[in-house]
Amino acid sequence: MIRRHILKFALAAAMLGGLAAPAVAEYPEKPVTLVIPLGAGGSHDLNARVISSIIPAYLNQAMIVRLTPGAGGQKGTQEAATAPADGYTLLFSHNYIDMLQQHVENLPYDPNKDFVPVARVNYAPIGIVVRGDSPFKTFEDVVRHAEENPGALKMAHSGNWGALFVPAAQIMKARGITFNMIPYKGGGPAMQALLKGEADITMGFPATLSSLLDSGEVRLLATAGNETMVEGVPTFPEIGVDGDVGFMHRVVLAPADTPPEVLETLRTAFKALQEDKTYTRLMGRLGENRDFLDGPDYQKMREAQALEYKALVDQITSN
């Protein structure tokens, strides 16, 4: 497998060498740094490890993953925002850090003006999860209980305005209920809390929960998206939650002034990844889809997200 990549790499390099030497140095002529504003071992880290071990075959340069966690993702985002817009520093982020934080905090950068999307690599649809022995068989049971006892049900999430908190807040808004939101340091500890009985309900990515779902330790009550993900489990629209809710979009961003030809090279490389067999296999094992979206298409979604999140934040913080 590795050998094939080396071959590909050598072939690509030979082809490049065979072309007439361009007057301007061709991008990329040195390794590209991918800044992740999150910690080691998370799903962004794992995705980036897969990407960075395969993309050199298409980019003809190495990709270095740099983890810069801190201040809820602001530290790494700030680093990428102030980096030169030459395509050698990219940001691997998600929609909540990218588009929601601006409504909650005073950011030292402007996500709308400072970044353009290179590509959405994939997205992770979330699900509502309860323990296997929970009295809640359907989401309507949860709603009924929450309506009778507002704020009594404990919802474990992975941090304020994070990937579990936001969809939970959107569901609360759509159905007019309130949970007692309890923060944990990441999705793993939040799921542990559910299993321990500390929390009554949590959110989780079904693709990474297959083992717990198969063994009956946890039960899915609903999943994000319009299409049924698991037989017999309703989708968010079916439980009355519409819109772009519960998708964590993993997105590669570049500083806004990056030259168009550089962006084009990057987009082509990311697109080419989607056809790579090793990439497909490893992403499949991580439980990730390969629902690739090109930068310009994702930009439209970003703009819609900014409005949607503003309304959500305004409603929650006004209470």
Place this chain on the structure above:
Amino acid sequence: MIDQFATGFFMAFRLDTFFMMGVGLFFGMLVGSLPGFTTLMAMAILLPVSFFLDPIVGIPFLLGIYKGGIFGGSVPAILVSMPGTGAAVATTADGHALTKKGKSRKALDIALFSSLFGDFTSDILTIMMIFPIALLVMQFGPPELAAILFLSLIVIAMTAGSNPVKSLMMMTAGLWLSFVGTDPLGGVERFTFGSFELRGGIPLLPMLIGLFALPEIAAVVGRRVDIAQTAKIVGERLHLAELKRCMRTILRSTAIGTAIGIVPGLGQVVAAMLGYTAAKNASDHPETFGKGEIEGVAAAEAANNAVNGPTLVPLLTLGIPGDNVTAILLGAFVAQGLRPGPQLFEEQGAVVFAILTAMVFANILFLIIGYLSIPFFARIVTIKNSLLIPAVIMFAFAGSFVFRSDPVDLLMLIGFGAFGIIARIARFEVMPMVMGFILGGPLEYAFGQTMAMSNGDLIGFAISQRPSMLAILIITPLIGFYLWRRMANMSRVSNAH
């Protein structure tokens, strides 16, 4: 189950498994001994290597980096008083004092042996009792964690230093420093004075290096040439008699470390400190601790390594990582098509047991690798001062910088260095401050979670639902008072001599 275990046991004996594990151990030790480079980063960077290897080769490779890295952290702590992680802080006290007495080789030997004993024993216990431990893990949540962290702080304040009042003052300062930055629960900025640099909080590494390493350098440069002379001697290896003397301490620390590993979120720092203070308390000569007592090194190192086994339990039995290291291991398992969780043992039992067997044998392999490489590490201190001191200063600054690549951290390093030098002159020990800082964050977080869980009625919640939290909180002042009396008596006795 038994036959899967037997199959797995023999599957682990592969030349390539042991080779890659050895590579991982050596590399981990190297990375761990360079301040600023964390074991976690090394594992994250080398994770893709495991994607393309057989599971019984790739995962032991990562485990090797992990184990090597934790020991590696004690090398600069012992030799140049530069702990690269919180877990090595407790080792610094006696480890570096031994180096100054010209016994650096002995200090590294005891650190290696106690680390491996702690690790080996807790690994075996974990494999034997994986399902009982899994049940036990489920009993601890944020309320218990908060209570245990609070108790640990009290124990450390009373026993770690020589004067509990001074220790408490330093610990309070450390707790306050841990509050700087964005509040982890509510997102409110605290004590940042509007500066973006402080929003992410104060970084640990510049604090550790500044407080522990810079004052040592200042002392050597300043005047104590005589001490620096003895420190130039590597000294003898560890004698068997000395190892026997430490055995009781090593066993106690292993038990403490394993127990702490079971409580999610406590971790190596608490284990090392409690192992250390317990050894000091049980000793007939506690006054020798902090002045070059090999039992002190043994206590800290056995305890922080014994944590490793139990932390793997939630990963293997539920498929849920409890921290960053286990999250990376989860990635390695998943990329191999092994999804940890309830069915893993049924479906892939042999492979899992093979990996666990390799993990146990990694300790023996590391004993050999470590024992052979210690003489080379120990010789670092024999370098001329005119070369060693600039090199240490360079590593202090480089290590503080590479951790986050933020120039502000260099200012922090200098600030903490100056504070450390002043504290030393005023005879304040910095250890309680560092512990207050490291444990302050988790304590606050766990307390905040507990408050959220209790819906504001903390006492009612504790009585009705969390009796073990209540019990720990009730015994905390009693333990604190007992330790205070005991330490007071001891210092009276030692003053009378």
